[in-house]
Amino acid sequence: ATSVSLSPPSSSLRRAQHVVERWLRQGQRGGWRRSPPFWASPPSCTSPPPCTQRTRRWTPTPPSRWTRWTRSSSAAGCVRFRTPTPTLTLTATLPPPQQTNTKRLDSPAVRKHLNTFSLRELWPVIHMWTMVSQRWVQFVWDAVETVNKEGIEGDIVEAGVWKGGCTMAMVLSNMRHNTHRNFWLFDTFDGLPPPSKEDDEKAKVSYDLIQKGLDKTREANRLVENGKWNYGPLPVVMNAMAFTNYPRDKFHFIKGKVEDTLPVTKLPDKIAILRLDTDWYLSTKAELEYMYERLQPGGLLFVDDFCSWGGSRKAVAEFFEAKGMDAVRASSRRPPKPKKRMSQHP
Known part of the structure; x- marks a missing residue:
């Protein structure tokens, strides 16, 4: 009424x-x-x-x-x-919630509907649960498109999910093609653990400042909750995944330090996309040692903190140097525009 x-x-x-x-x-x-x-x-x-x-x-x-x-x-x-300020009184009775649509997500009709959405339209929802910029989330979105179009088999693994925003983008991008891929999410879900002696001085100083409450920057105020850095509790991540309406049995949440959980976890045999975002040396090294060999030919590996933290960069450099390979750094800066050639007049 x-x-x-x-x-x-x-x-x-x-x-x-x-x-x-x-x-x-x-x-x-x-x-x-x-x-x-x-x-x-x-x-x-x-x-x-x-x-x-x-x-x-x-x-x-x-x-x-x-x-x-x-x-x-x-x-x-x-x-x-x-201007006149009329008195307004509104009382309303909300209808009961409707039943959830049980149409299968892997049907052609649903995939055709999802193809009409782009990341730009979904970004207002995704950006609240990620600290990655829209440009780099678009890069991961396109990577999922690539492995689906090229028919690369395997699951999608992300280590270091925070609140699940980047995973949401990969899930929604994958739903445009199929719903049979599994998503493996590794995280402590209790904040970032302290760095080890192999990490750089920048990581140690930043962690100490945040633990003592001396970092008053806007980024620290956004990423610190309950005295924990990059705190993303498991219920928040699960709710973010439920928002995508992807089959719940396709998600695997592994809680704890990755260097402790990887040896005791039954990992997928094939990995199409491996995204690493755990910041520190020990975690990045363990992730590469346990999961890189499962990455399929044509699959994609992302190390988010290669350009940010020395420990992650050191682990990647040591791992690929032992294999006789070079790690490529993807700069966030756009290439400069070519200069126009001036016409020479006689």
Whole structure:
């Protein structure tokens, strides 16, 4: 049931409201090129610069009780024009929740519907659960597209998931093609453990500052919860995966330090995408030793912290150096545009 009661405004207020609404419509069409009405002219301003020009374009800002007009060129002055504030009372009874659609996710109709979505449209939901930029999440999204189009078999493994945003992107990208891949998520789900002696000094100093509460940067305030760095509890990650509506039996959550859980976990025989984001030396080294050989030909390996932390970079360099291979660093900077050649006049 819904009931609405409004106090009727007086005739003068209705007339003034009509003028303001007409003025707003003109502004939405790019109007206000003439001076505002006399009753909306700004008062004499005491703060510099003096408010002498009344033919400037004005922009509205929408407070709740007052309609305020401020000049776009400077904050020299403003005028307040009172609008009617009717009394509004709403009472509603929500309907019971509907039953979840049980249509199979691997049906052609569902895949055709998912193909209409892009990462840009899904980013407002994904970005809350990841610290990776949209550009690099798009890179991982495209990687899942690549392994599906090229028919590379295997599961998708991510070590270091935080709150599951990057995994959500990979799941939603994979749903555009199939739902038979398994997703393996390795994390402590209790924050980032302390670095070891093999990690660089930057990691040790950063960890100590955060543990002592001395890091007051915006990034630290965002990533520290309950005194723990990069704290992403398991229920939060599971809820993020449930949002994708991917089959729940395809998710495998392995809790604990990866260097402790990998030796006792029955890993998949084939891996199509292996994404490592555990920051430190010992964890990165264990992940490469246990899972790199399971990566299929044509599969993709991502080491997110290769450019950020010295311990992760050291583990990757040692691992591939022992195999006679070189690790390639993917820079986040775009290549410079080629310079235009100047025509030489005789």
